Amino acid sequence: MTRASQSIASVFDADKVGKAQHVRKLIRQGDWHSHTSGLASDHVQGNVVILPESLATDFLRYCQRNPKPCPLLAVSEPGQAKLPTLGGDIDICSDLPRYRVWRHGEVVDEPTDISALWRADLVTFVLGCSFSFEQALLEAGLPLRHIEQGKNVAMYRSNIQTQPAGIFSGPMVVSMRPMKAAAAIRAVQVTSRFPNVHGAPVHMGDPAQIGITRLDTPDYGDAVEVMDDEIPVFWACGVTPQAALVQARPAFCITHAPGAMLITDLLNQQLASF
Template sequence: MHTSAYSDFKASLLEQASELRARIRSGTHTATTSGVANSLLQGNVVILPSEWAGEFLLYCQNNPVACPLIGVSRPGDPNLPDLGQDLDIRTDVPEYQVFRNGERSEKVSDIKSLWQDDFVTFVLGCSFSFEDALSRAGLSVRNVEQGLNVSMFRSNITTRPSGRFHGNMVVSMRPFASADAIRAIQVTTRLPKAHGAPVHIGDPELIGIQDINKPDFGDPVTIRPGELPLFWACGVTPQLALEHARLPIAITHVPGKMLLTERLNEELAVL
């Protein structure tokens, strides 16, 4: 793409991002962010006290497929300028999940009243980023096609622990016909910061999923005769680790309701 055309393209995307974040801040957009602001990097969010930050950072480094790190804040700073100039982590997620002592507590639309001076924010890559790449490759992404949140499941795939953080991997599922499944693998392999290639293909029972029509998070999607379910590592994985670690308080996004950044997906692609 010509330099000026690329600049215009990126400027248009950033304007979209700014408009959407304004709607999120005002509470007018509270739905899933799947299929919105295509080409911009979306992120999973984990916010916890600085006392736990080193241990959680090592958990991410131990599990780069499930927890691909794309941003970390300074303690007490709600801004992440590398991911967005006007980004405020206290208001810019459509819905937040609060954990107290490892239990899922309340869900809130912003966390201004909960903010602490020692909070550190971690932003992890998200599969919603590669949905745009799949669509541009001519593939139909079922949850986007049906206007639904992606199906997410607790699996029996173990993660590598770090201190008090441990647990099994959460996976997201998208079905494809055989030929399209091969292309989907090729496309997503280029995007390791959005979880990369699938971690499992085919029989869901092999990874501990008993009923593919009853996801643990998100919505069930249609699987047509002859289609293969493809399973990718999912950024909801740290939420299970938070359950096990039992921090006094931690905050995440609600699954499927992501942080929208001002970085392009292609900026983190592997050629």
């Protein structure tokens, strides 16, 4: 076991209050650079988009028009790297395992710290993540193969179009989890309680109906096998803004690397609607 794996394993022995802070500390000091699926599982995780202030209003409207893939958890003040409503010690420049730096719609770097790139005009958006409802699925007795196999969740660009706002538009990205039919029905019931982290699935069954031709080659994340007695279940995904960035081609922006989320101090149960 690597030093990083040993450190992350120790997270699950930490008390619930300190668990998220402990994981962020490990990330901040460079001990974890991989996906965050299954880490601090009772805490809310967030997708991150960091844009110049000149684009922030358009992106805010994009999120408001597309709450299923882009549920807003927090928006920072320009130039502010802190997110006090999500965690008192959060520093957005260092608290993600891996970032993506974009220039004109293309990823040019994937650093583990963005302090050197920080600017006074940058605005941070944190969006809900499906990793947050996975705890509820597991507690309901619904197994999740990517967690069992230590993989990132599989994510695909679909043919479901988002509602445009300003320069932002494009396809919805979806995450997929294979389930037996009865489990899929239960998953709808469980995840519908969490609209701030994508809520109920957007599609179940034939992936071709939403423009996905091959499940074994996801656009983001890791492929998992769908067994003969299972159906693929698709949820809206917070990587959707990255598909919009490819089309919008802003001169500069930063996002999380798919699966490498911000872990907040919020508890998943706080987001349950009923």
